[in-house]
Amino acid sequence: MNPDLDELPRMPLIRPKISVKQSMIVGSLLSFSMLCFGRFPTEASKADAERAVLFEEIPSKITGIAWVHENAMSPERHLPETTGSGCAFLDYNNDGWLDIFLVNSGVSDFFVPKSPLKNALYRNNRDGTFTDVTDSAGLSGGRFGMGVAVGDYDKDGWQDLYVTNYGENYLYHNRGDGTFEELAKKAGVNLSVWSTSAVWFDYDNDGRLDLFVCSYVYYERALSRLCHDERQRARYCIPRLFKPTPSRLYWNKGDGTFADVSAESGIGGVLGKAFGVVATDVNNDKMPDLFVANDMVANFLFVNQGKGKFEEVGLWSGVGYSEAGSPRSGMGADATDFDGDGWQDLFVANVDHQRFSLYRNLKDLTFREEPGEIARDTLLLSGWGLRFFDCDNDGDSDLFLANGHPDDMVDEVNLQVKYKEPLLLFENRDGIFKNISAHSGSIFAKDFPARGLATGDVDNDGDLDVLINVNGQPPLLLRNSGGNRHHWMGLKLVATTSNPAAVGALITWRMGEKKRSRLKTSGGSYLSWHDPREILGLGPATKIDELEIRWPSGQVDRVFDPPVDTYVELVEGKGTVSRQLPKAETQR
Amino acid sequence: MPGKKVRLTYKVMTLLLAICAILLCPLSTPAQTRSSVDQSEKHFARGVELQQKNDLAGARQAYVEALRLRPGRIDALSNLGSVYAQTGQFDAAIRSYQQVLKSNSKLHVVRLHLAIVYVQLQQWPEAERELSAVLTAQPDNLQARHLLGISQLKQNKLNDGIAELETVYRAQPKNLAAAYTLVSSYVKGGQLGKAQSFVEGTLRHLDTAEAHLITGSYEMAKRRYQRALEEFRRAETLNPSLSGLYSELGHAYAMTGNRVLATQMFEKQLQESPGDANATAFLAWYYREDGRVDEATNLLRTAQRQQIDDPGVLFQMAQLSQARGESAAAIALLEKVVLQRPDYTPAHVVLSQLYFKQKRLAEARRERAIIDRLNAAEQDRQPIADDLRYTGLGSPIPK
Numbered sequence: 001m002n003p004d005l006d007e008l009p010r011m012p013l014i015r016p017k018i019s020v021k022q023s024m025i026v027g028s029l030l031s032f033s034m035l036c037f038g039r040f041p042t043e044a045s046k047a048d049a050e051r052a053v054l055f056e057e058i059p060s061k062i063t064g065i066a067w068v069h070e071n072a073m074s075p076e077r078h079l080p081e082t083t084g085s086g087c088a089f090l091d092y093n094n095d096g097w098l099d100i101f102l103v104n105s106g107v108s109d110f111f112v113p114k115s116p117l118k119n120a121l122y123r124n125n126r127d128g129t130f131t132d133v134t135d136s137a138g139l140s141g142g143r144f145g146m147g148v149a150v151g152d153y154d155k156d157g158w159q160d161l162y163v164t165n166y167g168e169n170y171l172y173h174n175r176g177d178g179t180f181e182e183l184a185k186k187a188g189v190n191l192s193v194w195s196t197s198a199v200w201f202d203y204d205n206d207g208r209l210d211l212f213v214c215s216y217v218y219y220e221r222a223l224s225r226l227c228h229d230e231r232q233r234a235r236y237c238i239p240r241l242f243k244p245t246p247s248r249l250y251w252n253k254g255d256g257t258f259a260d261v262s263a264e265s266g267i268g269g270v271l272g273k274a275f276g277v278v279a280t281d282v283n284n285d286k287m288p289d290l291f292v293a294n295d296m297v298a299n300f301l302f303v304n305q306g307k308g309k310f311e312e313v314g315l316w317s318g319v320g321y322s323e324a325g326s327p328r329s330g331m332g333a334d335a336t337d338f339d340g341d342g343w344q345d346l347f348v349a350n351v352d353h354q355r356f357s358l359y360r361n362l363k364d365l366t367f368r369e370e371p372g373e374i375a376r377d378t379l380l381l382s383g384w385g386l387r388f389f390d391c392d393n394d395g396d397s398d399l400f401l402a403n404g405h406p407d408d409m410v411d412e413v414n415l416q417v418k419y420k421e422p423l424l425l426f427e428n429r430d431g432i433f434k435n436i437s438a439h440s441g442s443i444f445a446k447d448f449p450a451r452g453l454a455t456g457d458v459d460n461d462g463d464l465d466v467l468i469n470v471n472g473q474p475p476l477l478l479r480n481s482g483g484n485r486h487h488w489m490g491l492k493l494v495a496t497t498s499n500p501a502a503v504g505a506l507i508t509w510r511m512g513e514k515k516r517s518r519l520k521t522s523g524g525s526y527l528s529w530h531d532p533r534e535i536l537g538l539g540p541a542t543k544i545d546e547l548e549i550r551w552p553s554g555q556v557d558r559v560f561d562p563p564v565d566t567y568v569e570l571v572e573g574k575g576t577v578s579r580q581l582p583k584a585e586t587q588r
Numbered sequence: 589m590p591g592k593k594v595r596l597t598y599k600v601m602t603l604l605l606a607i608c609a610i611l612l613c614p615l616s617t618p619a620q621t622r623s624s625v626d627q628s629e630k631h632f633a634r635g636v637e638l639q640q641k642n643d644l645a646g647a648r649q650a651y652v653e654a655l656r657l658r659p660g661r662i663d664a665l666s667n668l669g670s671v672y673a674q675t676g677q678f679d680a681a682i683r684s685y686q687q688v689l690k691s692n693s694k695l696h697v698v699r700l701h702l703a704i705v706y707v708q709l710q711q712w713p714e715a716e717r718e719l720s721a722v723l724t725a726q727p728d729n730l731q732a733r734h735l736l737g738i739s740q741l742k743q744n745k746l747n748d749g750i751a752e753l754e755t756v757y758r759a760q761p762k763n764l765a766a767a768y769t770l771v772s773s774y775v776k777g778g779q780l781g782k783a784q785s786f787v788e789g790t791l792r793h794l795d796t797a798e799a800h801l802i803t804g805s806y807e808m809a810k811r812r813y814q815r816a817l818e819e820f821r822r823a824e825t826l827n828p829s830l831s832g833l834y835s836e837l838g839h840a841y842a843m844t845g846n847r848v849l850a851t852q853m854f855e856k857q858l859q860e861s862p863g864d865a866n867a868t869a870f871l872a873w874y875y876r877e878d879g880r881v882d883e884a885t886n887l888l889r890t891a892q893r894q895q896i897d898d899p900g901v902l903f904q905m906a907q908l909s910q911a912r913g914e915s916a917a918a919i920a921l922l923e924k925v926v927l928q929r930p931d932y933t934p935a936h937v938v939l940s941q942l943y944f945k946q947k948r949l950a951e952a953r954r955e956r957a958i959i960d961r962l963n964a965a966e967q968d969r970q971p972i973a974d975d976l977r978y979t980g981l982g983s984p985i986p987k
Contacts, residue, residue, distance in 0.1 A: 226971060238978050241971055297963065315937065315956060316944040324873070324907065325934025327963075329980050353845060354980035355877075366945070371879050380845075382980075407978035413814075415845035415979055 052439035053392045053485075055425070055466060055478040063477055064129045067102055067120040071472035072111040072144070073408070077234040078224045079217075079242070080108065080166045080194070082406035083275075084384065084451025084471035086147040086527025089458065090159050092137070093178055096567070097124040098456045098531055100467060101139070101148055101161065102475055108144035108166055110221040119145055119163065124458065138180045143167045147452065147527030151200030151209045152500040154256055162211060164195035164527070169213070173256075188258045189250050194219055199523030201279035201288050202499035203265075204308055205552055208252040209499050212267070212290055214274030217242035236407050239295050239329075244271035247292065247300075251308070266302070266310045273297050276333035278524040279503060280344045282317075283365055286552070288504050288522075291319065293330030293348045301346075303365065318367045319346055319359050328354040329382075332453075334524035336388035336397040337361075337517070339431035344519060349383025349526075352405060352417045356383050358433070373435045374399070374426055381421050382406060384526040385453025389464050391425065393486035393537030395516045399426040399433060402450035402468050402526075420447035423468075443478060450476075456531030462488045462565060464535060469528070487538040489547075490567035491577075493520070497553040498572055504552035507534060511541035538564060547577075628657035632664050639671060647671050662688045666698050673705050681705050696722050700732055707735055715739040730756050734766055737773070744928070746777035764798065767791075771802045775809045783809070797827030804836055811972060813843040834860065835867045842870055845981055850874075862890050865898035866985060872904035873984040876911070884908060899928045900985045903935055915942050925986070932986040933962045 060066055073081050085103035092099050100122040106113065118140035122130035134140050144166040150159050158174035162184075169191050172180035184190035194216040200209040219242055227237035246268040250258035262268030267290075276293035283289070287304035294300060298320035302310040314320030322328050329351035335344045343361035350356055356378040359367035369375075378401070385402035392398065403421035410417050425440045426433040437444040452469040459465065463483025468476040489509070493502035501522060508517040518534060538544065547559045549570060557575045562568060568577040635650030651668040655661060669684030685702035688695060700722050706715035719736040722729055737752030753770040760766060767786065774783035787806045791799040804819030817840040823833055838853030851874055854867040868891045875884035888908055891901045906921035919942050925935040940955030 236978055237971075240967070244967065297967075315959070316941060316952065318941060321934070321937045324982075324984065325937035326982055351978075351980040353982065375877075379847075405978075410978060413844075413977055413979070415977075415981065417845060417979065 052436055053463070053483045054441040054481040055443055056441055056481055057443050058128070058477045058479050060474055062128065063122075064125075064131065065100070065120075065122055065475065065477065067104075067122075067132070068474045069102070069469055069472055070105050070113065070117050072105045072108075072113070073472060074111065075234060076110065076224050077227070077236045078110045078221070079219055079236055079239065080105070080110075080144060080146075082236055082408075082471075083146065083196070083216075084404075084449070084527070085145050085469050086197070086385075086452030086525075086529070087454050087467050087469040087475060088148045088150050088161075088529035089454050089456030089467060089531045090150045090161070090529065091532075092121065092159055092174060093123065094158065094176075095124075095126075097126050097460065098458045099124050100130060100458070100477075101150075101529075102469055103145040103148050103163060103452070103527065104141070105144045106142045106165075110224065111144065116140075116142065118142065128459065133178065137178060138182070139172060141165075141170060143170070146195060147197045147214075148529055149198040149200050149211070149523065150529045150532075153200065153209045153211070153252060155208065155500050159532075162189065162198050162200070162213075164198050164213060166194045166219070168192040169195050169198075183256070187256060188260065189213075191215075191248055193245060196275050197277045197523065197525075197527050199277050199279050199290070200501060201290075201503045201522045202501075202552065203249070203279075203288055203304055203310075204251070205287070205499075205504075206252075206254075207495075207497055207499055207553070208254050209501060209503075210252045211250040211258060212277060212279070213248045213250070214277050214292060215245040215247045215272075216275065216295070217273050218245055235409065239273055242273075244273050244297055246271055247274050247277075249310075261308060265308055266312065270300060270312050271297075272300055274300070275331045276348070276524075276526045278333050278335045278346075279522040280335035280346075281504060281519060282335075282344050282346070282361060284343065286504065291333055291335060291346050291348075293333035294327070295329045295331065296327060298327045299330050299333075299348060313365060317365055318369070319348075319357075322354065322357070323369050328357070331382070331384045332386040332402075332526035334386055334388050335521050337519065338388065338397050338428055338433075340396065340516070342517065344521075347386065347388065347399070349378070349386050349401060349403075351382040352380050352410075352415065355379055356381075356401070372433055374433050377424065377435050378403075380415075380417050381424075382417075384451045385468060385528055387453060387455045387466075387525050387530065389455045389530075390535065390537045391464060391480060392427065392483050393463060393488045393535065394539040395514075395537040396428040396431075398428050400424070400453065400455070400466055401426075402448075402453040404447075404449035404451065404471065408449075418447065420449050422447055423450060441478075441481075443476070448476070449473065451526065452528040453525050454528040454530050457490065457533070457535060460490075460567065462490060462535060464531065467528075484565075486540070487542055487564045489536045489538070489544060489562060489564045491534045491536060491547075492532070492567060492569045493534070493549065494569055494571045495551065495553075496572040497555065498551045501532060502551065502572075506550040507536065508546075508548040508550075509536050509538075509544045510546040510548075511538055511544055514539070514541065533567065624657045628654045628661065628664075631657065632661075632667075635664070635667060639667065644671050644675050648675070660687075660691065662691050662695070666695075666701075669698075670701060673701070673708070678705050678709050694725070696725050696729075700729070703732070703735060707739065710742070712739045712742040716743065728759075730759055730763075734769070738769060741769075741773050741776065746773065749773055750777060750779070764796075768798050768802050772805060775802075775805050778809070780806070780809055795822075795826070797823040797830045797833075800826065801830055801833060801836065804840065808836070808840060808843070811843075811977075813840055816840045817844055831861070832857070832864070835864045838870060839866055839983075839985075843981060843983065845979070847874065858887070858890075863894040863896055865891075865896055865901050868896065869898070869900035869904050869984045872901070872908070876904070876907065881908075881911070897924075897928075899925045899932065899935075902928075903932075903986065904984060906935075906938065910938065910942065915946055918942055919946070929986040931962060931965075933959055933966070935986070936962065 088101040089098045102120040104117050106117045121134045121137045121139045123133045147164040149162045158176045160174045161172040163170040171184035173183045196214040198213045227235045248262045249265050249267040251261045273295040274292050279288045289304050290302040292300040301314045301317050330348040332349040334347045338345050345361045346359040348357050355375040358370045381403045382405045383403050388397040401424040405419050408419045425437045427436045449471040454467045455464045463480040465480045466478040495502050503522040505520040549557045562577045570577045631650045631654035635647045639647035648671045651664045654664040666688045669681045672681035688698045703715050703718035716739040719732050722732040734756045737749045740749035756766045771786045791803045800819045800823035804816045807816035820837045834853045834857035838850045841850035854871045857864045857867040872884045888905050902921050902925045906918045909918035922939040936955045936958045940952050943952035
């Protein structure tokens with residue numbers, strides 16, 4: 001049944017000339033020096049180094065990404081300067097290659113840039129370089145940007161963008177010709193608060209993408225005057241001082257507009273300081289739930305009750321507070337089934353001295369926080385962007401963490417905490433996360449004020465690369481080198497009845513006796529959006545015997561012996577896969 | 589903390605008791621022979637002599653012999669009580685003193701010594717009862733009033749304790765021990781304005797270990813942790829054996845993010861005084877977080893043996909019980925914590941979760957309502973110095 005398949009041409013990004021062997025030597029030296037400085041308290045071993053995937057920074061002079069984030073840092077120290085912005089991998093022109101969107105700050109009640117600032121859309125030139133097409137696309141923005149969520153809300157086959165701001169949000173409708181039209185007000189989603197992360201998902205399973213928008217705190221310029229240190233220098237006020245706000249849920253009416261259903265759904269009935277969100281299904285009832293990371297107040301777990309209602313169960317589920325009963329400063333959040341038991345586990349990154357939290361799903365709507373290397377190695381860190389993804393295509397979820405303390409003057413307070421912090425990579429080994437940062441590239445030896453993080457296979461080579469928006473600095477594009485050592489299959493799900501992003505689809509792939517599954521979640525990380533395609537890692541296997549998709553609509557499609565080491569498209573209800581070909585250069 | 593430990597000057601006390609013995613006018617019964625009376629006197633005198641020479645075993649034997657020959661003589665009973673107290677046989681000491689007071693309830697010196705034994709045993713309600721009785725008869729007894737203040741502070745009767753200590757300090761403005769205790773209690777009671785006048789007016793000009801310790805405690809209360817650390821370090825330089833110093837140093841290190849040194853300091857404190865509540869709570873928390881569950885268990889068992897009723901320690905015990913799946917035990921401990929600290933949100937959080945798991949839904953909801961109320965109050969709280977520290981550093985000590 002499978003069509004005749006050709007090898008998908010893959011064009012690796014140009015990278016510094018260093019062989020894998022040389023990289024390992026460099027990696028080993030770095031790991032030694034890092035261990036000496038206590039950066040990564042991990043058990044180094046030759047085996048670790050040999051199996052490691054390397055993440056290599058692709059310099060801007062090669063990629064052509066000249067854009068730099070401006071965090072608007074002022075002597076007055078306004079809180080939005082600390083939070084940074086997000087980024088996205090998306091295919092805005094449907095050419096089969098991931099493009100890059102970066103969010104920037106901009107005009108606000110406390111900041112007028114000396115020269116206009118803008119968000120950036122970089123088109124993938126399919127040769128490791130990118131072209132800035134922001135202006136022609138009409139995506140420059142101009143407001144004080146926070147996050148981005150990508151989804152085809154009008155089901156026209158083109159990816160649209162929702163950009164959140166400190167201020168009024170944007171909804172950019174993709175016209176399909178390389179340009180966008182801003183329709184937030186017309187669509188009824190021009191929320192004007194301090195929005196942060198947003199997520200597209202289909203909470204009522206009507207086949208259309210609805211929108212959840214995290215709202216942070218009530219903030220305005222005058223409030224910054226609250227906080228001065230003993231030397232009368234302005235300091236960032238901690239967020240406790242600012243009032244919590246309700247997040248918003250918008251129901252997609254199907255006519256290009258949305259209805260604010262926050263109140264009747266129960267979402268708006270609780271006040272939080274929301275930063276991160278992931279849509280997942282924590283109780284396997286086929287209805288998407290929402291896990292929301294809150295800053296300094298308890299996290300929310302909104303469980304979908306059906307009929308448009310959600311119940312917030314963070315306290316009793318054990319994910320609202322720390323084990324010691326205290327709220328933490330949650331920032332980035334994600335979900336995955338890290339232990340392969342068929343239940344979604346949760347993760348939230350916190351601020352320094354709180355450790356990051358990995359919550360194991362106990363299958364009764366309660367969770368237990370797991371000890372281990374993640375908790376151990378994040379004691380002094382503050383985490384923002386993060387993502388569970390299979391970095392080495394062995395079939396399970398690894399974890400990438402982007403860190404940095406919010407306060408640029410934290411070094412003065414003698415907390416053993418720094419403003420710029422290292423990135424971390426944890427490999428999932430049978431449900432136990434091991435810190436492999438020391439063996440995963442020299443980038444892990446550097447420190448950054450990292451914020452938003454997105455994953456995507458930007459070079460179509462079958463492993464996931466990483467994009468990070470760095471507060472007040474150029475972004476980082478990290479190429480995954482070696483992740484495709486294992487066989488893989490790239491999967492683009494094309495819904496016909498289900499929601500266009502196939503959020504809630506359960507993907508199961510079997511290799512002999514070994515079965516893996518993955519729920520298609522939505523959102524996750526911080527202010528950012530990921531490659532919508534799924535890369536299924538085969539581990540030591542060479543082929544997939546059976547691929548099964550359980551769509552949110554209830555449709556089940558099965559494909560036997562699908563092609564591997566390439567991207568395929570699977571259309572809901574067809575039960576076949578077809579190779580997804582990139583369009584020819586001239587068709588761009 | 590100064591004043592926490594009541595050190596008895598037993599030699600002085602023994603001499604006093606010898607004088608008391610004369611005043612106590614031992615009475616002989618008609619049945620007793622002149623010879624046995626003489627012999628009893630002889631043994632009593634010998635007992636006093638041996639006690640003065642710190643031969644406590646000999647003294648005890650002599651007093652017992654004196655009492656055998658003249659049962660019920662209260663001078664020997666009283667001195668025997670003091671020997672028992674000196675040798676750590678507190679129950680026997682209490683029995684002796686109580687026997688004396690049964691014979692003559694107006695012997696206030698003996699009652700004071702009984703109270704001191706209760707203080708040593710940290711039986712604060714009993715100590716308070718006896719000290720109040722002493723002060724009813726002897727309102728100018730400043731030693732009794734000082735101890736009464738401490739006993740009340742230990743029972744969280746902060747205002748009462750502070751009132752007693754203020755009286756002592758007014759009568760003895762040069763009594764630094766009373767000043768230290770008073771400032772400590774101001775700090776503990778959150779009366780930082782009063783503490784400030786002491787600290788700025790007096791303590792900052794003194795380069796004594798105690799002054800730096802109290803000033804450090806004041807800075808801790810003001811959440812100026814770095815300054816506190818500097819004060820504690822100076823106190824350590826001046827007198828490293830100052831009672832409670834390492835607990836405070838550990839706390840300051842903890843709140844400035846130096847977990848390694850904090851752990852060292854707390855461990856040092858517990859070597860010196862295994863019952864230190866702050867050190868126990870912090871270390872148990874650290875150990876549990878680091879997965880050193882056995883060490884946390886041992887630490888908390890020690891605290892349990894010492895019958896420490898501190899809410900921070902009880903909360904750690906509850907967490908450990910919860911981790912072991914002993915929900916009923918955890919709930920019982922948490923109920924004690926919220927009784928002592930009704931505004932301690934973390935205890936309500938864990939309690940609510942445990943009630944929920946036990947299907948005690950009404951109680952779970954009640955706790956949730958309390959949490960919501962406390963969280964709202966926390967949101968409305970006025971900014972404090974700590975709010976300038978953008979950090980997630982926490983403390984296991986209930987506020």
